[in-house]
Amino acid sequence: MDKISLTIAVSGLNNTDNPGPGIPFIRAIRESGRFELKIIGLAYENLEPGIYMKDMTSRVYKMPYPSEGKKAFLERVKYINSKENIDILIPNLDAELHTVMISEKELDDMGIKTFLPTLKQFGERHKSELEKFGKKYGIKVPRSFPVSSMTDINRIPKDFDYPLMVKGKFYDAHIAYNKEQVLNHFNKISAQWGVPVIIQEFVKGTEVNVIALGDGLGNTIGAVPMRKQYITDKGKAWGGITIDDKNMIELTRNLISAVKWRGGMELELIKTINNEYYLIEINPRLPAWLYLAVGAGQNLPEAMVFMALGKNVEPYTTYDVGKMFVRYSYDMIVDLEDFQKISMNGEV
Amino acid sequence: MELRKNLAISDTGFVFDATSGESYSLNPIGLEILTYLKNGLKDEEIKEKMLEKYDVDETSFDLVYFDFIRTLQHFDLFERS
Numbered sequence: 001m002d003k004i005s006l007t008i009a010v011s012g013l014n015n016t017d018n019p020g021p022g023i024p025f026i027r028a029i030r031e032s033g034r035f036e037l038k039i040i041g042l043a044y045e046n047l048e049p050g051i052y053m054k055d056m057t058s059r060v061y062k063m064p065y066p067s068e069g070k071k072a073f074l075e076r077v078k079y080i081n082s083k084e085n086i087d088i089l090i091p092n093l094d095a096e097l098h099t100v101m102i103s104e105k106e107l108d109d110m111g112i113k114t115f116l117p118t119l120k121q122f123g124e125r126h127k128s129e130l131e132k133f134g135k136k137y138g139i140k141v142p143r144s145f146p147v148s149s150m151t152d153i154n155r156i157p158k159d160f161d162y163p164l165m166v167k168g169k170f171y172d173a174h175i176a177y178n179k180e181q182v183l184n185h186f187n188k189i190s191a192q193w194g195v196p197v198i199i200q201e202f203v204k205g206t207e208v209n210v211i212a213l214g215d216g217l218g219n220t221i222g223a224v225p226m227r228k229q230y231i232t233d234k235g236k237a238w239g240g241i242t243i244d245d246k247n248m249i250e251l252t253r254n255l256i257s258a259v260k261w262r263g264g265m266e267l268e269l270i271k272t273i274n275n276e277y278y279l280i281e282i283n284p285r286l287p288a289w290l291y292l293a294v295g296a297g298q299n300l301p302e303a304m305v306f307m308a309l310g311k312n313v314e315p316y317t318t319y320d321v322g323k324m325f326v327r328y329s330y331d332m333i334v335d336l337e338d339f340q341k342i343s344m345n346g347e348v
Numbered sequence: 349m350e351l352r353k354n355l356a357i358s359d360t361g362f363v364f365d366a367t368s369g370e371s372y373s374l375n376p377i378g379l380e381i382l383t384y385l386k387n388g389l390k391d392e393e394i395k396e397k398m399l400e401k402y403d404v405d406e407t408s409f410d411l412v413y414f415d416f417i418r419t420l421q422h423f424d425l426f427e428r429s
Contacts, residue, residue, distance in 0.1 A: 206368065227369035244354050244366035275428075321366045322356070 003036040007084055008305065009077075009112075011042040011063065012092025012288075013050025018171075018234050019327075021092040023049075024291040026056045028301035031294070035305065040084050044093075046343050052334045059084065062346035066096040073099045074106050081110050088113045088308045090301075092285055094170045097122065115308040117263045117284050118216075124259075125282040127167055127198045133282075137258050139251070140278045142203050142270075146196035153182055156199055165200040165280075168193035173235060175202065200280070205272040208245070209237075210252045211286060211293050213300045215307060216262030222298040222316035223252045226289065229324070237289050237327075242296045244321040251277055264290075264304060289325060296323040349417075350427045351385050365425065372423070377402075381416060391417075 008029065012020025026039050041060035043051050051060045061080050064072040073096075080086065089112050091100045100107070101119050116122075124133050127144065134141025142165075145156050156164075166185035167173040170193050174185040182199065189197050212223040225248040230239035252267060264286035270278045286300060293300055296319040303313045341348040354366040361374035363382065374382060384394045391413070398409060420426060 208369075229369070241369040243369040321354075322364055 001034070003034060004309075005036040006087045006305070007038040007040060008088045008090060009040040009042055009080065009084070009086045010057075010090045010092065011044075011096060013041050013043050013048040013053075013057070013060070014045065015049040015053075017232055017329075018236060019288040020048075021286050021288045021290055022090075023053065023056055024288060024294075025090060025092060025286065025301045026050075027291060028294045028299055029305055030056075032299055032302040032305075034302060038084070040080065040086060042080075042091075043342070046339065049332065051342055051348060052332050052338060060342065060348050062342060063096075066093075066099045070099055070103055074103055077103075077107065077112070078110065081112060086110075086112045088115075088305060090114075090304070091116070094283065094285065097284055113308040113310075115263050115304050117261060117265075121259055121261055122284050125284060127169060127200075127281060128196050130279070130281070134279060137255060139255065140276060142201040142278055142280060144198050144200040146198050147186060148195040148197075150183070150186070153179065153186060153199075156182070160199065160201060163202045165198075165202055167198040167200055169196060169198065203270040203272065203278045203280070205270040205278070207231075207280075208243070208248060208269050208271050209240075209287070209289075210248050210267040210269070211290055211300065212252045212256060212261075212265050212267065213286070213303055214256040214259075214261030214263065214265065215313070216260060218257040218260045219315060220253045220256045221303050221307070221313055222293065222300045222319075223249055224293040224296055224298055224319045225249060225252075226292060230326075237325075239324065239326045240289055240292060242292060242319060242321055242323045245271075247275070247277060251279075264300060292323060292325040293319070295325065296320040349385075349421075350388070351382070351420075352425055352427055355386070355425060357382055357386060365423075368424070370423065378416065381413070382420075385420075 010022045010026055012022030014020040015023045039057045041050055041057035042063045043060055044063055050056055064076055091097055101116055104114060128146040130141050131144050147153055163175050163177045165173055166176050166182055168189040172189050176182040176185055186197050208227050210223055210225045213221040215221050225243050225245045226240045227243050228237040228240050232238050266283040266287035268281040270280055298316040298319050306313050338348050356364040361379040363372040
């Protein structure tokens with residue numbers, strides 16, 4: 001079979017203790033064997049490890065922060081595209097997704113394809129909207145209450161029992177056992193990620209996750225459930241195992257079918273002792289542990305690339321149960337010259 | 349009581365619960381009992397086999413056996429009726 005020549009720009013090269021999905025995404029499409037690839041890395045910080053992983057990216061460009069808005073984003077992409085002629089853009093960070101979504105037409109005019117959820121889908125799964133989302137689609141969701149100020153904290157409904165979860169709109173989640181702790185977490189999270197901060201009822205159980213890909217027509221192209229085996233102090237999976245949980249697969253399929261989800265997603269669920277599933281978060285992109293799904297037989301990044309190209313993709317129907325991933329840290333030796341280039345020129 | 353179907357039990361005593369992703373290690377006696385349960389033997393049949401094979405009195409066996417069964421229940425390893 002002939003390989004398809006593609007230039008794909010990928011962000012989320014932060015393979016740190018709070019890893020982005022960029023590097024595993026690149027690894028997955030490189031190993032697919034279906035493409036002749038030139039990978040362009042998009043980075044926000046000078047020390048994102050992916051910048052220095054020579055076997056992963058051909059060239060890396062610094063991007064303006066998403067807070068700088070659509071204009072700055074498009075100007076930078078236009079410049080990068082003039083040099084690299086990008087076919088597909090894969091944004092992997094929650095904070096940049098909105099900017100890319102609202103730029104879809106301009107990107108298309110530049111010849112750059114994406115495969116993302118619609119703005120409506122993106123909006124209604126926001127943490128602050130999750131309760132409404134649960135009611136609309138018949139999924140159990142812990143009650144939540146968005147707070148934007150110290151005053152709002154006094155308005156948290158009285159029947160919200162401690163402990164409570166205090167969550168940032170994009171990242172970060174802490175458990176609070178009293179109001180003082182809610183205040184502390186609110187201050188820290190709002191300073192870093194802005195408001196609203198979401199107060200969510202705590203559901204006791206085991207955290208399980210599903211990685212999935214929807215085609216935008218209601219079909220699930222792939223879905224693999226996983227249980228975290230080792231969790232870092234940032235709440236990130238450092239080890240995990242694929243599990244045989246048909247309820248999780250069914251829940252995912254029903255959700256994708258009802259929402260007609262387009263693109264990658266990660267469902268974060270709590271399975272209670274009574275075998276009930278509470279949806280605590282929907283991440284609107286493939287997660288950093290996506291390579292586990294590849295190892296279990298579902299190369300979802302490959303499927304996503306084909307769908308971005310407008311090609312039909314056969315859904316995956318099976319995966320290997322009991323496949324594990326174990327992350328590790330590794331020290332790369334980097335020439336100062338590369339660091340200098342990315343710091344001073346914004347590209348390397 | 350029936351052991352859950354998607355429980356993988358290796359010869360070494362490593363047990364993998366494919367639904368929850370949990371894994372457990374058994375000693376040889378635990379492995380033997382779990383294998384009997386997996387093969388559908390009833391409590392009385394297991395007791396008979398164990399009393400015949402090992403130097404243990406019935407009271408001591410019952411004590412340890414049902415403690416082991418409670419542990420398996422605690423870890424949700426039996427089919428739910």
